[in-house]
Amino acid sequence: MRHMMKDDPTTTVGSTVNGLARLFSQPRSRLYCILPPHMLESIAQNGTPQQRSRALQTLAIDHTLRALRVAPSSAAPATRRRPGMLMLAEGQKRRTISDARHDQNLPGSVVRAEGAPPTGDPAVDEAFDGLGATYDLFWDAYDRNSIDDEGMPMDATVHFGQDYNNAFWNGERMVFGDGDGELFNRFTISIDVMGHELTHGVTEDEAQLVYFFQPGALNESMSDVFGSLVKQYMLKQRADQADWLIGVGLFTAKVNGVALRSMKAPGTAYDDPVLGKDPQPAHMITLSIPSGTTAAYTLIQASPIMPSTLLPHGWADTLGRRRAVSGTRCCAIRD
Numbered sequence: 531m532r533h534m535m536k537d538d539p540t541t542t543v544g545s546t547v548n549g550l551a552r553l554f555s556q557p558r559s560r561l562y563c564i565l566p567p568h569m570l571e572s573i574a575q576n577g578t579p580q581q582r583s584r585a586l587q588t589l590a591i592d593h594t595l596r597a598l599r600v601a602p603s604s605a606a607p608a609t610r611r612r613p614g615m616l617m618l619a620e621g622q623k624r625r626t627i628s629d630a631r632h633d634q635n636l637p638g639s640v641v642r643a644e645g646a647p648p649t650g651d652p653a654v655d656e657a658f659d660g661l662g663a664t665y666d667l668f669w670d671a672y673d674r675n676s677i678d679d680e681g682m683p684m685d686a687t688v689h690f691g692q693d694y695n696n697a698f699w700n701g702e703r704m705v706f707g708d709g710d711g712e713l714f715n716r717f718t719i720s721i722d723v724m725g726h727e728l729t730h731g732v733t734e735d736e737a738q739l740v741y742f743f744q745p746g747a748l749n750e751s752m753s754d755v756f757g758s759l760v761k762q763y764m765l766k767q768r769a770d771q772a773d774w775l776i777g778v779g780l781f782t783a784k785v786n787g788v789a790l791r792s793m794k795a796p797g798t799a800y801d802d803p804v805l806g807k808d809p810q811p812a813h814m815i816t817l818s819i820p821s822g823t824t825a826a827y828t829l830i831q832a833s834p835i836m837p838s839t840l841l842p843h844g845w846a847d848t849l850g851r852r853r854a855v856s857g858t859r860c861c862a863i864r865d
Contacts, residue, residue, distance in 0.1 A: 572806035660724035725760030
């Protein structure tokens, strides 16, 4: 696939689209990617031929799966079985990391399971630790037993695709690309990205928000909050000590930027000739939705959270167990 991306982006996009039914045919097949389409569109417009090819390939996946993500599942909702005291007392992680070996077939080969020692592969071990850190926040702070509150196994696949510049939650597992090494590093490098994506699973399980306009923005906003909280909890930080950045470490040194988004200073995360300028507005009054836009991302997702970054104490210190997050307001744009 590497030579196809260099020589013929159209062929690469076509083959990627044709493989989607195989990759995402499982139940609950909603895709939540960490890279927003507007960034990929900018790369497709401003990048080198190889950068453009990679961006177009990712956009093809996103556009093809968008309808699946917008529409709620037609299946009848299963009866929820809340864990009893015995299950709560256990609170055991069940993590499995698989290796796609640069293919696009999921889940790949299991390379690390719960209780196994580190492998020495940074992507495998970072994914394992990130899943654990996310579980710890939800369990310790909210008595939530995994993503579905019923002990759902936490699975991930690393080394997905050739130089794949994205990471996503597909309703069943986290999937990480290695990045191209030119614009993006490996996508397991940022623990808040893992917390963000896994929180989509929590939101999908609890609220089943339609991924469109305000509900979609609320979905993304909550993921940014808890992505940052996972990092804060792991580092034992208070809110005033946290950076409130999402995606620190993803950019290589060639990119003029520090992260994908900033909840403390929206609109300042990056300003790069290839990736473009961070479009995140700090306030609703500054939000502009272009006519006929193709941006399918929640540009104002950080705005409802910005006041929380000014609190003198960390959320993990003040929320307590089973304390609800409330009072968020948001807006999103989609085509």
